[in-house]
Amino acid sequence: MESKQALDPGLYELLITTGLAESVQSAEERGFLTPTEDVDDEDVAHVLTQHVARTVEQALIAAPREDRIALANRLLQTLPEAPMDPSVSPGPRLLTSVSTPDAPRVPRPSTPLSDVALFTNSRMDPQLGSELRLEMASADRIDLLCAFAQWSGIRVLESALREAAERGVPIRVLTTTYIGATDRKALDHFVRSLNAEVRVNYDAQSTHLHAKAWMFHRSSGYTTAYVGSSNMSRAALVDGLEWNVRLSRLATPSLVDKFESTFETYWDDAAFAPYDPDEDAEYLDALLEKNSGRSSSPSLSISHLDVRPYPHQIEMLDDLAAEREVHDRHKNLVVAATGTGKTVVAALDYKRLRSSEADQPTILFIAHRKEILEQSLRTYRDVLKDGAFGELFVGGHKPVRRRHVFASIQSLQQAGELERWARDHFDIIVIDEFHHAEAATYRKVLEYFTPRELLGLTATPERADGIDVAHAFFEGRIASELRLWDALSADLLVPFHYFGLADGVDLSGVRFTRGAYNITQLNSLYTGNDARAGKVLQALRDKVTDPSRMKALGFCVSVEHAHYMAEVFRRAGLPSLALTGDSGSDERQEGLAKLRRGDIVCLFAVDLFNEGLDIPMVDTVLMLRPTQSATIFLQQLGRGLRRAENKAVLTVLDFVGLQHTNFRFDLKYRALTGLSRNKLERSIRDGFPFLPPGTQIVFDRVAQDIVLKNVKKQLKLSTRDLVADVRQHKPEDASPSNYALGTYLDAAERSLADVYGPGTRSLSGEKRSASWSTLVDWAFPATREETRSETADSLLRRVGTLTHVDDPERIRAYRRLLTEPTLPAGVDTDLYAAMLVFSFWPSGEHSVRTGLEQLRAHPAVVEELLHVLEYQDQSSRVRPARLSGSAAQSPLRSHARYSREELLAGLGLGTLDTGAPGSIREGVKWLPGTSVDALLVTLKKSEADYSPTTMYRDFAINQDLFHWESQSTTSVESRTGQRYINHAARGSSVVLFVRRAKTGDIGTEPYTCLGTAQFQQATGSRPMQIVWRLDRAMPAELFMEARAVA
Structure with missing residues (x-):
């Protein structure tokens, strides 16, 4: 037996074995602390595999050569039966290729396909350029990501690239105009001579892509990749002091997965535009000249490129649409830092508001400086692809057509000017830097015109004089606010x-x-x-x-x-x-x-x-x-x-x-x-490990201690402090009985998690459900009504599971079921009713009718639910849409959020199909009653902040495409695999539900319904990797969470 392993002080990730436990005990006897933690469920297989592999390797090395195969086969025979017998044949020998009899011999890279390596261009290493040529010879697809591509690099690899192109190997290239180092001749050659697809990021100011990487895809599964410092230049590929790491699908699968998913996300990112030498050469030349410093040309026309919004701008546009369509609010304020594209959002919003190309709503755009007006007019023209759109009304310029006017506030204030316009002349009014609006000049304009839509843009809603324009003009609402993190991540x-x-x-x-x-x-x-x-x-x-x-x-x-x-x-x-x-x-x-x-x-x-x-x-x-x-x-x-x-x-x-x-x-x-x-408390403690590129947050020791104690107190507010907070924020004109949950949350800047997060609360020896009614009872004991029954308190604990309900139709349905004088005759087959009842009794203890009667028998529970639904109704930004195909009759809506119980009940489980939602633990469910495959995806599978082995199984490629990994037992040939592939022909539907993590601020995190999806392609088997095309683009906010690139 091996002696005990000596454990020196330091960090470890050792699996506790019987032998190691003795070493741990010995270290503790010597006075050392030896904390341990459970292996995350998602990482168990990986951790055990590493341990078993190391142990088996040591045993095989120690065994005599003639006994090694027998030992390996004895170990393999102890495993469950595999689809293909894994026993090792005599030899041992390796299969090195499969080819047709007349195929030429294919050269192999110097490094085995299943190995990793570090290339430093030293005398002992294969030359990187030579190794890349050998990789290309057997590649079935080639992907290149480089900050710049130069002709000298093409020359080094020309023969291998041309041979691959002649074999029909797809070649994709991603590059930039950063520092103007790219040679247009190189990109032209890729497109014209090598039939490659090239995409270029033209925005050198906000995109600093330094990555250099190759991937060589092989249908055999032996994909390899290179990541390092070498750009597409001769010096980098031949004799530069460059470091490059070679990855392998077999040796480093999680890294290759990350490479693939990140590349695909870049490839489908609107920031990378397809390059066509016939269309884009002149524009590329001008930008390369400018970014290299050889030209100081200040303005390049971008009108030949589509103005496509960043994900955060799409989210802002969706917020505006929700305010108008869901809440019927037509005076809206957008808040975003200066320089983050507010005017682009306004222009794209105008484009959305047009019913057709011919529809041109009248618009008045107001700013206080000529330069802003000229820049804004150009933005609108670029977005609309109309160089004649709009007229200036500033500094001697007067509008003639008077339909699309970009005016200074000073011009509108000229004597008698306002009266020359009908009050309803403009369908849309946009005011830039809206924090000026409280000034008499702006207020006069706002009070004169009656537009169909008013849009305010500002970086600073709170003025120096204490006036908040959101409260002064928009009933305290901000329709959309660009999060600082999103702007930093987008490099704006x-x-x-x-x-x-x-x-x-x-x-x-x-x-x-x-x-x-x-x-x-x-x-x-x-x-x-x-x-x-x-x-x-x-x-x-x-x-x-x-x-x-x-x-x-x-x-x-x-x-x-x-x-x-x-x-x-x-x-x-x-x-x-x-x-x-x-x-x-x-x-x-x-x-x-x-x-x-x-x-x-x-x-x-x-x-x-x-x-x-x-x-x-x-x-x-x-x-x-x-x-x-x-x-x-x-x-x-x-x-x-x-x-x-x-x-x-x-x-x-x-x-x-x-x-x-x-x-x-x-x-x-x-x-x-x-x-x-x-996450906030943990990030403060750990030094904010996950930040946008270039950004740092650092506390000194004393400041960190002050902030951390304060944050802990606020995020885990004691019941006594929360009750006092509820009492303090009650409006003077409100009685405890009509003190609304939403009123408190808005006034105290609290969230639903502050009220419902813990599940239960205790005060002065009394333990009750964590609920709004509990807090009000304790804050105002003089008005407290009868003692609450145990059943009512038990039901109140489940109200927190419905704090995500966010689509208007479901809110109305739940209200109706809770408040109508009598239940309708067919309520047992009402899917909304089933969703509500299973939210309280997931395992189906009651029929739908009985469950509703139980809820309605407890006024405190009904009132609590109505408080939550009212708050969600007022704050929701969801624009739900009906599902299609066989899921069309379901009450579920795309982009709305659902608990597991709600979504399964909404697809018929417990009514159209036998069973109860609470009994389903898997992430997939076939529902024959509605012919729907429900796919439930958790993006962050491990509870750890960063788990490279599990992060790249399910992710958004773009807002329309989603990469999903099936269960490990699903093969291409299986009934389930075939149903996924052929669902459209067979008349069934696939509905995707995605959530960020297993748990959130109020317990189990709900799923967002992405809606129905169409099969796009599949690779692999047991598990299958499937790309689904969504019938409706996923919400921008969730896309930013789900994409492989943050």
Whole structure:
């Protein structure tokens, strides 16, 4: 027996075996801690395979050569019977190829197809160019991803590429115009001589693709790939000091899967446009010239390319459509950081609003500067492919046709101008920089015209004077808000490095009401606090490359504080100014001019730069005041996120003190990162491992401790604190009995998870369901009604499973079933009724009618459900659509969310088909009653944040195509496999349901119905890899979660 393994201090991932357990015990006896954790269910097979493979390899190496095959076969015979006998034949020998008798001999790469290798262009390595030529000789498809392609690289590989092309091997190339290094001659040759498909990303500003990779697909399954530093150039392929890793489908399947899925996602990304030398050569040449620095041409026409929205812009367009179609709201505000394409969204929205090409609704686009109007008009013309669209009304330009007018507010304010237009002349009015709307000039225009649609665009809904235009003009609603994370991931903004730094100031005793500190008390703590100011200066020296050359904004708590900080900086040799609301317009402009020129390095202000000023050169933001408001925090951060020449990153220094117990860090950090409640705490603790490229969030030890304790408290709010919060936010004119759940959630900036997340709550020895009625009873005990029965409380615990209900038709159906005086005669076959009942009794303990009668017998349960449904009805952005094919009679709708119980019941399980939804645990279900295959997909199969072995089985290729892996036992020849492939011919339907993870903020996460799908192609067997084409494009928000590329 092997002696005990010595365990030195460090990180391990060792499977606990009987032998290792003794080593663990020994380490513990020596005083070491040896924490263990369960292997995730999704990773068990992989972890056991690794362990068994290592153990078997050691045993085979140790065995005599003549005994090795027999030993291997004895091990294999202990396994369950396989479709093909795996016993090893005498030898052992390897099958190396299968070919027709007249086929020429195919050369093999130097590295075995099942192996991995690192190539460094050293004397001991095969030359990369030579190895690539050998790989091409046996490839059935070739994919190349490179930042740039040059003719010198083509020459090195020409013979092998041409031979592959002559064999009919498909060749795909993805490249960019980055730094203008690509040779057009190389791309022309790929297309014209090698019959390759080439796609180019023309946006060099926001796309910095540095990847260099080849993949050689083989029908035999022995696919190989190369990932490394070598571009398509002679130096990189022959004699450069380049490193490249060779991957293999057999040795590194998860990495090859990731390569494939990522390449396919890039290939279908609208950012990569097909390259046709006959159509695009001139445009490519101009961009290569410009991006190489050989030309400074400022404006290139992009009208020959379709303007296609990014996924985040599609989501914004869908939000607008939902506000109009679902909620009948026709005054809408869009909030997005400057430079992220708000005008493109407005133009695409206008295009959507047209009923046909000939339909041209009248539009008035209002801005305050001629430059904005000219740029906006060009955007509309590019989107609509109409160079004659629209007229300017600014600076001497007057509209003649008067149908599509791009006007300055100053032009509209000329004496008698408004009266020349009928009030309903414009179907659509768009106002850019809508935060100006409170000004008398804008308000006059808004009050005069009566458009069919009003669209406001702004980066800053909260103005410096405290007015929130969302509340002033849009009933407090923001129709769509671009998440900062999405804009950073799309590379529309400069990345930021955020540092949370402890400043040593204790704010726990400062008066804090309605989400804000008392300004007078803050001012006395900060102004004149030289110790804190010294920490600010030291942080600048530590974090900013050269503070004497920075262009910074500092946000202060008061005018006095701003002047104090400016003086501190000047004494430290950093010329600075303080600007306030009292500063005149000329003084403000001069201050900005000084910052641009470098005469000063920092401008300090209170709220002056929260909104309304376009200052892209800012590269440093100092947050010198505590800010709980997520909106103000993002507005301050946004002042520095604009792209500018020679600006690689925005540095953000946020000074954190010990906060009041009611201060909430979670609001701004969730807004900043877009993370769920569960993930935020872990990310703060682990240093935010998953961020957009180039972005960093770093806390010092003290600040991390302050923030983490605060976030833990807010995300796991004690019942006593939550009850007090409910009491505090009740409107004065509302009684406890008509205090609505939605009213509280909006006022307190809480979510449904705060109310329903725990399942049960306890207060003063009483344990009850986690529900709105429980919180109201405890917050206002004087108005509490009769004691709740155990049955009612048990049912209330299930209400949390319906907090996802989001489509209007289902909400109306559930309300009707809960409130109509009597149940209809056919309720037992009503699928909506079955969905509701199985949500409470998943295993089918009651018939549909009995279950509904049970629910209706408990008024507290009905009222609770109505609160949830009302809140969801008002906040939902879903635009549901009926399913097609054999699923057309189902009440399920595409893009709506469903629990497993709801979706299976909605497809007839428990009514049309025998069984109960609660008994189904698999991710697939064939429902013969409706002839539907329901495919239930969980994208993140492992509970770990990152699991490379399970992440690339199911993913979105684009919004229309979804890659899905069947169960491991499904073969192409099986009845199930054939039904998947031939479903259209056989009259059955496939419906896809997708969720991000198994659990969310309120227990089990619901699925989003993607709707019916059509079989596109299949590869592999046991399991099958199938690509489905969705009948309706998947929602943009879910696509950004489901695609292989974040």
